[in-house]
Amino acid sequence: MADIMKVAIFVLVCSICKINAYMPKFHRGRPKGGMLGTPNVKSNHALPPDMWVTQRLDHFNDADTTTWQQRYFVNDTFYKKGGPVFVMIGGEGTADPIWMVEGAWIDYAQKFNAFCLQLEHRYYGKSHPTIDMGTGNLIFLNSEQALADLAYFITYAKQKFGLEKNKLITFGGSYPGSLSAWFRLKYPHLVDGAVASSAPIRAVLNFYEYLGVVTNSLATTGPNCNKNVAAATEDLGSKLQTDTGRNTLKTMFSMCDDLDPSSPDYQLDVANLISNIAGNFEGVVQYNKDNRAFEGAIATNITVDTLCGVMNDESVGAPLDRYAKVNKMILDAYSEKCLDFKYRAMIEDLQKTAWNSSAGEGGRQWTYQTCTEFAFFQSSDLSNKTQPFGSFFPLNFSVQQCIDIFGSKFNRDLIQAGINRTNTNYGGENLKVTKVAFPNGSIDPWHALGIIDNSVAGSTAIFIDGTAHCANMYPSLDSDPAELTKARQVITGLISSWISS
Structure with missing residues (x-):
């Protein structure tokens, strides 16, 4: 009987592995884990614990009082009184806490003494608004609800941590890069500048x-x-x-x-x-x-x-x-x-x-x-x-x-x-928004849907020759091309101007 059970367990495990393998490694431009991957570094810093904020399931229906718990992370080790608030926007994958201690935005945080937050996107990672992912439950999964989550979270966090008067900058790469730009468009009173890396702005x-x-x-x-x-x-x-x-x-x-x-x-x-x-x-x-x-x-x-x-x-x-x-x-x-x-x-x-x-x-x-x-x-x-x-x-x-x-x-x-609704809602290629940086790499296929020239008045396009998707967001390397290093310097200058104006 024990041998039969071992065989049954082996068959079950192999079946599960086989079923899981049918998920493509690269599906609709998204690798497993999401389009913004984990930095290829071994960090010596302790990672922050999970924290939770109560969110509404539907921000646009006052009659629906259903709530759920959304995950976020905090790193206040660089913060000095009066410093800005930096918010990393989560996207189509699990929010990885290593981003709270590594990456270009952490270099900016150290320079500007920023208070760092990261909010996981609804329906991804551990942030589960509904009992499952049935098609009927997915009606609350969209960019507008995600932006409303972010708006409520920022208001909540600023009050919770005593940051009501501090300037705030959002960061995001790929789809979260789009969210970063769109948040500045839709909620300009809550954000003073945005970095929208490798952001597809036009739906097609x-x-x-x-x-x-x-x-x-x-x-x-x-x-x-x-x-x-x-x-x-x-x-x-x-x-x-x-x-x-x-x-x-x-x-x-x-x-x-x-x-x-x-x-x-x-x-x-x-x-x-x-x-x-x-x-x-x-x-x-x-x-x-x-x-x-x-x-x-x-x-x-x-x-x-x-x-x-x-x-x-x-x-x-x-x-x-x-x-x-x-x-x-x-x-x-x-x-x-x-x-x-x-x-x-x-x-x-x-x-x-x-x-x-x-x-x-x-x-x-x-x-x-x-x-x-x-x-x-x-x-x-x-x-x-x-x-x-x-x-x-x-x-x-x-x-x-x-x-x-x-x-x-x-x-x-x-x-x-x-x-059509997405492009009408946010503007598509006719987006009108100020104080947003749009870094894009020439190797990255997504730049074809992004802002690669200074056609958006009041914002800055940063087209980086020879680099790929979200390259400017990862930790710097000695081997980084000069244009990538320069792009990070331009972003530093923009952040400085946004938080001092």
Whole structure:
């Protein structure tokens, strides 16, 4: 009986691991853990404990008095009387307390004697407003509620810690960067300046420009990298046409399952497979050389130069062999034995509603926000002549996911209506806001939806050549390019002007 129980437990554990693995490593521009990752440092500082504030579930319905507990962190070790309040805005992942002791904003806090706070975003990390993540409960997950959370929290914290008269600056990277800018727009009486790093300001249904920037970033190593990716994609497409070719691909790319053309989900499986393979490149480009913990020591060293070095190495074999080698490199970095690509399994994973499920890490929540507010669908709809990853995962592939995960009403019309509302609410590319810094990196695909020139009067765009997503937020390195160092100096100067005016 004991042996039977051991086998049963082993099978159960393996099944759980298999199910969890169906969550893509890189989904809609978001790696596991969120788009702002943990700084790749070992801090010697003690991390602050969890603290909690009581929030309203619905800030816009006075008849609904439901409340919940939202997590936040405090670091007052740099604070001197009269210093500013710095607030790090949480986003589409767990709020990591290491940000309370590391990162560029901590350097600014030491310089300006700031009182530091970090607020975790509703529905992420430990901040659970509802009993689960059922679709009906997710109606309270949106940027407007998150901004209202922040407004109440700032008012609460200023009173709690005796900071009512102190200047306040918000910080955020990626989606929280958008929140930082939008908070300054919507609640200017509560914030005196904002840093909005790598912030997508314009919501858009078809974010095909994403692959355009990835293509340009690969081209920084020379013309052959994109040429070889395109050749690999063409060969891959040819092999999909025959049983022999599909079996060859299964072996080459260490697929967990067979490609079954008789399956009703076959085209979706193919789209998911090639989207995941392209995601190997997207993820590395998005976080190229930015001192981010890429999820394991090996992957920390994988850069655009690494990928293109493999793709240009003729000793490895044909371009498709090199494409497969890149895939193995990423699988090894994540300690994964095989490549999961089954569309239905991914959907079933993202349909899970329990907070402790694999979807509760943030994948379900972020997918919901893209389906209802932002889209940001990174399709392959750019011409094959202008991006090398083929046309296998078009816009409809992302739209179908919204329908399959959340229900038939989450169709293209509903998604587009949400996008229109977001851009109307915040201004989109016509955003009008003052005292906001918009740092963006030229390598980062998200800069295509950001503010990269000084078209927003009263605010400052900081376009950093050669850097990637949120690079200016991470701890500085001796190897940082001069433009990145200069960008941090510009931000320092802006903060100084905001808190002294």
